[in-house]
Amino acid sequence: MEVGQMQRQWVVYTKSLFTEGFLDGQFLQLQQLQDENNPDFVVEVVSLFFEDSERLLDDLTFALDQKGCVDFKKVDAHVHQLKGSSSSIGAQRVKNCCVAFRNFCEEQNTEACLRCLQQVKQEYCLAKNKLETLFRLEQQIMAAGGSIPMIELSF
Amino acid sequence: MGMAAAESQQYHVLAVDDSIIDRKLIERLLKTSSYQVTTVDSGSKALEFLGLQENDETKPITPCVSPKIHQDMEVNLVITDYCMPGMTGYDLLKKIKESSSLRNIPVVIMSSENVPSRITRCLEEGADEFFLKPVRKSDLNRLEPHIKRTKLKDQKQETLQKVENIEQQQILQPESETIIEQQHQQSLQQGNNNKRKTIEQGLSPDRTRPRYNSGIATVV
Numbered sequence: 001m002e003v004g005q006m007q008r009q010w011v012v013y014t015k016s017l018f019t020e021g022f023l024d025g026q027f028l029q030l031q032q033l034q035d036e037n038n039p040d041f042v043v044e045v046v047s048l049f050f051e052d053s054e055r056l057l058d059d060l061t062f063a064l065d066q067k068g069c070v071d072f073k074k075v076d077a078h079v080h081q082l083k084g085s086s087s088s089i090g091a092q093r094v095k096n097c098c099v100a101f102r103n104f105c106e107e108q109n110t111e112a113c114l115r116c117l118q119q120v121k122q123e124y125c126l127a128k129n130k131l132e133t134l135f136r137l138e139q140q141i142m143a144a145g146g147s148i149p150m151i152e153l154s155f
Numbered sequence: 156m157g158m159a160a161a162e163s164q165q166y167h168v169l170a171v172d173d174s175i176i177d178r179k180l181i182e183r184l185l186k187t188s189s190y191q192v193t194t195v196d197s198g199s200k201a202l203e204f205l206g207l208q209e210n211d212e213t214k215p216i217t218p219c220v221s222p223k224i225h226q227d228m229e230v231n232l233v234i235t236d237y238c239m240p241g242m243t244g245y246d247l248l249k250k251i252k253e254s255s256s257l258r259n260i261p262v263v264i265m266s267s268e269n270v271p272s273r274i275t276r277c278l279e280e281g282a283d284e285f286f287l288k289p290v291r292k293s294d295l296n297r298l299e300p301h302i303k304r305t306k307l308k309d310q311k312q313e314t315l316q317k318v319e320n321i322e323q324q325q326i327l328q329p330e331s332e333t334i335i336e337q338q339h340q341q342s343l344q345q346g347n348n349n350k351r352k353t354i355e356q357g358l359s360p361d362r363t364r365p366r367y368n369s370g371i372a373t374v375v
Contacts, residue, residue: 026289033183033292041183048176080238084267085176088289 003146010137011149022130027090028151046131049089053124056082060117064110075113076105082120086127093123166302167191167228171201171235171247172265181234181265181290188295191228198235198242198250205230207254230260231302234286237266237273245277252281259308261301265290 001009017023034041060078064070083098101116138148168190170181178194185192195201233251237244244264251257264277267288274285283301286294 029289029291033187038183045176045179048179052176081174084174084288087267088176088180
């Protein structure tokens with residue numbers, strides 16, 4: 001595939017991530033912090049988000065598996081962290097899931113929390129796949145000697 | 156927008172956050188605004204870095220990032236997360252404001268939750284700004300006035316201390332204490348005025364921040 005075509009594909013894909021709500025403006029903030037001195041900033045931060053989220057999802061699965069004695073304070077603390085990190089990278093749908101999740105923590109509703117956990121896991125996997133696809137497209141463009149198109153916002 | 160690069164480069168910011176993602180983010184944000192940055196992952200490490208020794212904490216200091224910066228390099232501003240395990244950002248703020256050597260350092264609190272009582276509590280305790288997370292580049296424009304004001308205050312206090320020393324040698328101590336007390340009250344009042352402005356400017360419910368969905372980007 002020629003570079004121009006890959007770049008157009010990247011643009012269409014990036015736009016779709018925003019219109020479908022996977023990403024929000026915070027992801028653009030991240031992209032704006034990337035420059036020639038820090039060419040891998042976005043990938044670095046998002047990789048940290050993957051590591052962090054996977055640990056938190058494991059912790060959550062464990063915490064909600066304590067039959068009859070779920071420590072909701074602990075569950076809430078984990079969800080709070082996941083909400084923070086997803087909002088810091090602009091993973092909007094993961095963040096929104098966390099907001100609903102926390103309400104059920106407050107109600108101490110185990111059933112609903114378990115449902116939220118499944119949703120959060122699903123949204124996280126989706127977001128991860130989408131972001132990895134985006135990064136792969138970028139690598140291909142770079143490998144072909146092209147540059148990543150700039151996204152400019154009309155503020 | 157912001158300061159000229161050369162000017163802010165002389166300012167050193169200590170950023171405190173338990174989340175590595177947010178440390179990376181705030182570090183890049185500050186560095187792109189040409190601040191010198193040190194990041195640590197807890198309030199107690201921040202206090203150690205600032206040279207405030209706590210009796211119960213005697214672990215060695217290991218800043219997570221930028222270890223090259225010498226420890227007794229002056230810190231011009233502390234920006235800290237509110238919600239951290241162990242010492243919270245609020246606790247850290249109180250410790251800084253209780254310390255005679257540190258209380259002039261401006262402190263900015265960051266929090267992902269817009270809880271008015273929390274914001275008020277922090278501002279009353281002497282925080283200079285309250286940022287909602289995620290912090291954006293435009294938020295950083297609000298740091299500069301605090302750093303500059305503090306620099307001036309530091310200079311004033313130095314002169315005041317000299318005067319005080321002379322007075323101590325010559326006359327009674329209580330008098331000079333009243334002067335300092337008055338000065339302190341004045342600066343407190345000034346601080347409060349600033350704070351009120353901060354709340355009005357920075358925390359309107361819809362935030363004036365540009366959002367992505369205000370018209371999908373022009374993609375070139």
